[in-house]
Amino acid sequence: MKTTPFTEKHIALGAKMAEFAGYNMPISYTGINDEHAAVRNNAGVFDVSHMGEFILKGEHALELIQRLTSNDASKLTAGKAQYSCLPNDDGGIVDDLLVYCIEENKVYMLVVNAGNIDKDWKWISSHNTNDVEMHNISDKTCLLAIQGPNANKILQPLTDTDILNLKYYTFVRGTFAGVSNVLISATGYTGAGGVEIYFENKAGDADKIWDAIFEAGAAQGIKPIGLGARDTLRLEMGFCLYGNDIDDTTSPLEAGLGWITKFTKDFTSKAIFEKQKAKGVTKKLVGFEMLEKGIARHDYLIKDFEGAIIGKVTSGTQSPSLGKAIGMGYVDSKHAAIDTEIYISIRNTLLKAKVVKMPFA
DSSP states (O other): BBBOOOHHHHTTOEEEEEEEEEEEEEEEOOOHHHHHHHHHSSSSSEETTTTTEHHHHHHHHHHHHHHOOSSSEEEETTTTTEEEEEEETTTTTEEEEEEEEEEETTTTEEEEGGGGHHHHHHHHHHHHHOEEEEEEEEGGGEEEEEEEEHHHHHHHGGBOOOOOOOOOOOOEEEEEETTTEEEOOOOOSSSSSSSEEEEOOOTTTTHHHHHHHHOOOOOOTTTEEEHHHHHHHHHHHOOOOTTTBBOOOOOTTTTOOOOGOOOTTTTTTTHHEEEEHHHHSSSSEEEESSSSOOOOOTTEEETTTOOOEEEEEEEEEEEETTTTEEEEEEEEEEGGSTTTTEEEEETTEEEEEEOOOOEOO
């Protein structure tokens, strides 16, 4: 398994470790519910250095991004980011990603999912017909997500840049904890506020930044958070997880991502998505809450009252914030309306649930 620069920190703190996307990652420290509450109510630190980062440079960098992504990156100015996806040739999704505009029309950073780094690199490279300069900086880039309503107040004394007023989906670069050229971004995956910090791991900077964050947050009670709580937090917000809720067989329109699918430009699978938009999709990703006791898990079947299969669960958990079981899944479009009763097949028993509006919390 691969490690991150913080792996020894996690082990020393007693984290429960497990393999995720080829990396030895912390799943939990004090328990998922406790860590979830820490982020929702205070502040927590996630090591997400397993994520992938690509730099695209040159006069054709934007053109390449425009051809390969569903959102309109031409709207980005320096210091802004956007959520997008890489459609494949068949109307599915290669990956979802973040696009950061470092220098307008010239330099961009793409942040991709850990399990898709090689796949995405090959996909983008295979379409790079205009010699865009590409750099895969994943292995040398550290990424910490400090999330929660008190996160920015805790971190502000560590940087000379104003992060208290950092708007959602914008970023700044500056000195952080004495380390220069740190990118501080407000593109969190928890819905709880906070920032993500990207920096190169050199000369002990990883230890320096980690230690500074926990020293600054000690009085406030900042906590390290594992991937278990990251999953419950993102699910409460209705955020998709690649490999669960979206993949090579699902379209952004089916996944409720029409808002990042812009038809004002040409891009991969545009014609397929235009047909889906015109005719309507046959399946939709919906949120649901359980009305009977039971937790829906990935790949559990969703059925109607008569027991006919109408879909499949993609994500499910017991929501720590709501105290009830929630989930997401694809269902036939005629069963996708809010308040529709559906049934989750759990151990050969049909348990009642209903479609609800997302986010859940």
